[in-house]
Amino acid sequence: MIRRLALAAAAAALAAGTAVVPQFAGRAAAAPEPTQPALTGRATIGSDYLAEGPRSGAEVSSDDTGVSGPFDGQPIPGFSAIVDNGDGTFWGMPDNGFGAKDNSADFLLRLYLIRPDFTTGETEIIRFITLSDPDRVLDFEITNPDGERALTGADFDIESVQRQGDGSFWIGEEFGPFLLHVDADGKVLQDPVPLPGVASPQNPLLDGEPNLPQSGGFEAMFARGGFLYPILEKATTGQDSRSRTIFEFDPTSGEYTDNTWTYRTDRADDFVADAYVGADGIPVILERDNFDGAAAVVKRLYALPGFASAAADDTLSKELRFDLLKIDNPDKIGAGDGWGTGDPFAFGFVSVEVAIELSDGQVLIANDNNFPFDDARRPGRPDDVELITIAAEPVTAQANPNKVIAHRGASGYRPEHTLAAYELAIQQCADAIEPDLVSTADGVLVDRHENEISGTTDVADRPEFADRKATKTIDGAEVTGWFTEDFTLAELRTLRAKERLPELRPGSAEFDGLYEVPTFDEVIEFAQNSRTCTGKPVEIVPEIKHGSYFDSIGLSQEEKVVEDLTEHGLADAADLVTIQSFEVGNLVELNGLVDVELAQLINCSGAPADQPERPYTELVTPEGLAEIAGYADQIGLCKDVMIPRDEAGRLLSPSPVIADAEAAGLETVGWTFRAENQFLPAQFRSSDNPAEAGDLAGEICAFVGAGLDVVFSDQPDLAVAAVGDCAPDGPSASPSDDPSASPSDDPSTSPSDDPSTSPTSPASPTGAATTGPSEDPGAPAPGGGQPLADTGALLPVGVLAGAVVALGAGAALIGRRRG
Secondary structure (H helix, E strand, C coil), X not given: CHHHHHHHHHHHHHHCCCCCCCCEECCCCCCCCCEEEEEEEEEEECCCCEECCCCECCCCECCCCCCECCECCEECCCCCEEEECCCCCEEEECCCCCCCCXXXXXXXXXXXXXXXXXXXXXXXXXXXXXXXXXXXXXXXXXXXXXXXXXXXXCCCCEEEEEECCCCCEEEEECCCCEEEEECCCCEECCCCEECCCCCCCCCXXXXXXXXXXXXXXXXXXEEECCEXXXXXXXXXXXXXXXXXXXXXXXXXXXXXXXXXXXXXXXXXXXXXXXXXXXCCCCEEEEEECCCCHHHCCCEEEEECCCHHHCCCCCEECCEEEEECCCEECCCCCCCCCCCCECCCECCCCCEEEEEEECCCCCEEEEEECCCCCCCCCCCCCCCCEEEEEEEEEECCCCCCCCXXXXXXXXXXXXXXXXXXXXXXXXXXXXXXXXXXXXXXXXXXXXXXXXXXXXXXXXXXXXXXXXHHCEEEEECCEEEEECEHHHCCHHHHCCCCECCCCCCCCHHHHCCXXXXXXXXXXXXXXXXXXXXXXXXXXXXXXXXXXXXXXXXXXXXXXXXHHHHHHHHCCCCCCCCCEEEEEXXXXXXXXXXXXCCCEEEEEECCCCCCCCCCCCCHHHHCCHHHHHHHCCCCCEEEEEHHHHCCECCCCCEEXXXXXXXXXXXXXXXXXXXXXXXXXXXXXHHHCCCCCCCCECCHHHHHHHHHHCCCCEEEECCHHHHHHHHHHCCCCCCCCCCCCCHHHCCCCCHHHCCCCCCCCCCCCCCCCCCCCCCCCCCCCCCCCCCCCXXXXXXXXXXXXXXXXXXXXXXXXHHCCCCCCCC
């Protein structure tokens, strides 16, 4: 921003002529050198492996995989916890069996001694111990009341384990939730220790109303300094939906201390799946969502750097250690074994439930395959049990020559404005993500392109909200549908996102119905908890939608944006935030409220909603740009304003807007670059099929060659590849007319070496994005201009028509942008 102001000054001289975000404890003072996970080994246990034991799975049947019980033995349905013996062997502990109390009475609770060979990929099952209660310590009814009283999945749901110096095990489970203490042979040593004041619906000793959801107990537990730290998998009744409580337990006294801490998940529906303490003494949390395969969003390891110094009751800060959905795999370990086994490798199982650090610093990760239900790798075939080792390696990716902003996330591949779209955009090496902001009835900023949400959610299919359908006038246009300002946040939370144009983007539409509408608060934290491919923080580029309209109904958004940014420590000029708006007045207001960068958006036609008498054509004159530089740092330009099109849809010569903006000290941002023919200039289209991908790289290079600084794109992977390939002085003056030159079907345009197995880089987009009052329609601009190869630089007369109207006194632009 300071550089831009300096440029502006030099140019002028030459011309001369609902929920409160908690304060996080223990943020690290300085970020370590960026690293990325690399796959170093992989071993499996076949899903069809049966250990010795009685028949099991009598009540089990999976429509997805076609596998049904009973089984002639005991399956190993993955592991929920692992203990390292330090000699290449491990104790692996499955959970309660088949996923439910009702169907797991014939599944025996065990720990298996295993020896995985991470070179050959084989895993030896050496022996097992079975949990039992022969001394009749338990004072409630169990499945096997006689004999050795072997414990089953109908008695406890065991999920986490820590071994003590005497060889005994403390086990965290979920039905209580209880802590179980068993000896080295699995025999129960004492009464299960309940969690005071907390009980699940499946607690056998339940007295009163439960206050913890089913399967919300001690999925994770770490040991530190002689204490155990069990962590609830879900929030308790009345607790913030993203809060997970860490408790402190003294195994010597057998009692809990009064100390607790709060960990916040990325999403309300995420789970704390495991935890360990690294050699550096820092606890690390494994957080996961409940999706698998390409739908997965969160499979991450987060360090808690401030835990040692945090006071009791603090909300802990977290720092990304590893994203398990993008693991470097140059040696192609496991390649060809189904989804996510290419380079990058993805551990995108529903139940990623094991993470432990090994003595050499590598981290072992394993899945609970929920046999026979999960089929992430190969749909229709039960997943194997997988154990992988990963190591931290230096980040090698180079910075993008031009900044790439993921337009509504990777909206070419996932329903827009979802954390899934943002996660994929970050994997695809975008520098920044864009949330569009509108308000709920209770004043919470949520992430939707428009306040009318029937096109991007399933609200129209919800009979309970049928009476909310309304017709309103928004920025002078009559709109009918369902509006965010008529819903509370809690009501919006019940909706699910969908693809805006399913006929044009059927690949994205496959993810309809999965993802919730995120709040601005969640998007901010997700960005803060993520890193770009170069290991840098992810920039946030929010757009305030319909500012004047929301002001008129008492839901002003500008102050709330500043409040949310401030609460997350993002209100300073050095922070990676840029606020955008198509209106003028709110940017002028924000210039006096916050120090982050501001961007004036310029539409293809029309005028700002708060200054309808002044067309955008006036704002992009040298005088208008100089005024914008007084309150903003960037100008976000519709593509047709920078390089207009002729009647055939071909690019003409660049207009002077980019050069004039640079002369005024404004960084130029171009929107929106999309791979589909519907939005491409004629010379970059691959066919007459509007949904087919054309030569997006060619179009981007034309604009970068004209001086564009920043690229907005629905397909960040293709945009990143394009800006990396553009020659320093831009593309040739005359783009190719040959559709066969299109790279749209060439896997080399994707960062992935193997699009068929990579989770991050779809081979090619399959549709087109929406158009609207703030979108470039992709249609040819009638009127003047010269072909791109010729001289001349005319504005698109037909697109940016309108009289030049002087600013009225009430719309005067004030102040210089602060540096």
